[in-house]
Amino acid sequence: MQTHAIGIHMHGGPEQLQWEPRELSSPGPGEVLLRHSAVGLNYIDTYHRSGLYPLSLPSGLGTEAAGQVLEVGEGVRDFRRGDRVAYASGPLGAYAEARLMPAAHLVKLPDAIDERSAAAMMLQGMTVEYLIRRSYRVQAGETVLLHAAAGGVGLIATQWLKYLGVTVIGTVGSAAKAELARAHGCDHLIDYRRENVAERVRALTGGRGVPVVYDGVGRDTFAASLDSLAPRGLLVSFGNASGAVDAFAPGLLAAKGSLYLTRPRLGDYIATREELLASAAALFEVVRAGAVRIGIGQTYALRDAAQAHRDLEARRTTGSTLLLP
Ligand code: NDP
Known part of the structure; x- marks a missing residue:
């Protein structure tokens, strides 16, 4: 499958983000092929880009997205073609129109949660879940x-x-x-x-x-x-x-x-499948109940992710930011 993604070949400023063609194969064992409907922008993406958190290069970028399952690999039991899913962990590379992803990081979306909201909330929302309920249990x-x-x-x-x-x-x-x-x-x-x-x-x-x-x-x-x-x-x-x-x-x-x-790091609080699903479920519940509204402050075309990085680092954004393939 022919598609596009953002890659970086050197650490540095937003100008390092390159819009590139990608050829995707069929999913291997334990993997799924996903088409993204929305990608979440997170501050950690700027640390990966700048090298504050060093990567082995070249690398994809981005840790959060939502979309639909196009194809599942051998041994994948929990997902099938057409499922609506989201993720906020696993290998980098969410800045992509489509990608292969280990199924272990995916969460199925309930009917009440649309894909754009999911891409805007998974990483920041599960972070809030562990910050206020587990790193310190606020009363x-x-x-x-x-x-x-x-x-x-x-x-x-x-x-x-x-x-x-x-x-x-x-x-x-x-x-x-x-x-x-x-x-x-x-x-x-x-x-x-x-x-x-x-x-x-x-x-x-x-x-x-x-x-x-x-x-x-x-x-x-x-x-x-x-x-x-x-x-x-x-x-x-x-x-x-x-x-x-x-x-x-x-x-x-x-x-x-x-x-x-x-x-703390989110990864250590959603390290097991049980923790991941419990954290996502708690988040979906407060959103479904109307207690937490997911404010999408701004959206950018995915290929303009460099501008989104500039705005985030210049403190020009509010709420969550989406990159749209
Ligand atoms: P935000 O949308 O909160 O953007 C960062 C905000 O920080 C800015 O809008 C700005 O708000 C404020 N800020 C203060 N000083 C500066 C500065 N010198 N440069 C830039 N911004 C500054 O980003 P996220 O919600 O994506 O992330 C918030 C923080 O949470 C980040 O540090 C991120 O790395 C961290 N995080 C950590 C996780 C973990 O598990 N450890 C998981 C998720 C996020 P203002 O203009 O009001 O000052």
């Missing part, structure tokens, strides 16, 4: 700090936290993003380009600080995140949108009040 009545509240992870997390009865303090980089996060339920907004985050968090929590901070921004917010925690609080540092956090001495955690730090 109703707690107040938490969530950075980049108007982003892809941010808007899903805000809504899911509100559904659980949590008060959300969100940070954002502009007044327009503050409005958007507020419209998704965020209780208190801090513009971290202008305001002192830890001071605002202390003021909002009667001086105590929060039990957990969700920080996908990384280097720029690390210090403020620690300073916003209550004694024995947990910093969940789950991303590097502003760059990777610098090395530090563990004594810092003692000095700030016997704090905890975790640096």
Whole structure:
């Protein structure tokens, strides 16, 4: 089958993304051939492209997409031609019109979930699932700090936290993003380009600080995140949108009040088929129930993925972003 995909031959800027023809064979044992209807853009794609997370090159790019099964390989029992599926793990290469994919990473879509929404929610939504239910189990009545509240992870997390009865303090980089996060339920907004985050968090929590901070921004917010925690609080540092956090001495955690730090990855929370299906089911359920709306902030043609990378890194996007084949 003749098709197209985006590949990279060198690490670097968005200009490294190349639109290339690809010849796909029939699926091998345990594989399926998929036609993508939508591809999810994620911040991790920029780390793979830049080399912050080094790849063996040349490589495909992208970890998330949704589409239909065209053909199944030997031994594939759970899927058949015509099934609507999505994924957010497995080998890179989601930036493609069609691809071969190990069936073990696929999740069947319930009728209530359309393919575009699925491509916009799987990676960011399952991330939110493990962040708020498993890396730290947030309780109703707690107040938490969530950075980049108007982003892809941010808007899903805000809504899911509100559904659980949590008060959300969100940070954002502009007044327009503050409005958007507020419209998704965020209780208190801090513009971290202008305001002192830890001071605002202390003021909002009667001086105590929060039990957990969700920080996908990384280097720029690390210090403020620690300073916003209550004694024995947990910093969940789950991303590097502003760059990777610098090395530090563990004594810092003692000095700030016997704090905890975790640096989780989605892959470790959906490592088994059971965990993957449970995480996806929990996500689909909050979406089906109307508690979490999946906001597709912008779409691009798949072949224009370089522009999508530029906009994501320049903080011009909100919510989830789709690349359309
Ligand atoms: P977002 O849509 O949240 O985009 C990133 C946002 O970060 C920007 O819109 C911007 O919002 C904010 N930001 C703050 N400082 C910077 C900066 N210097 N450069 C660029 N952006 C900045 O992306 P995603 O939802 O895809 O991902 C959010 C974070 O979560 C990323 O760090 C990602 O790597 C991480 N992640 C981690 C996972 C894990 O399992 N560990 C899984 C999924 C995502 P603003 O303008 O409001 O500041």
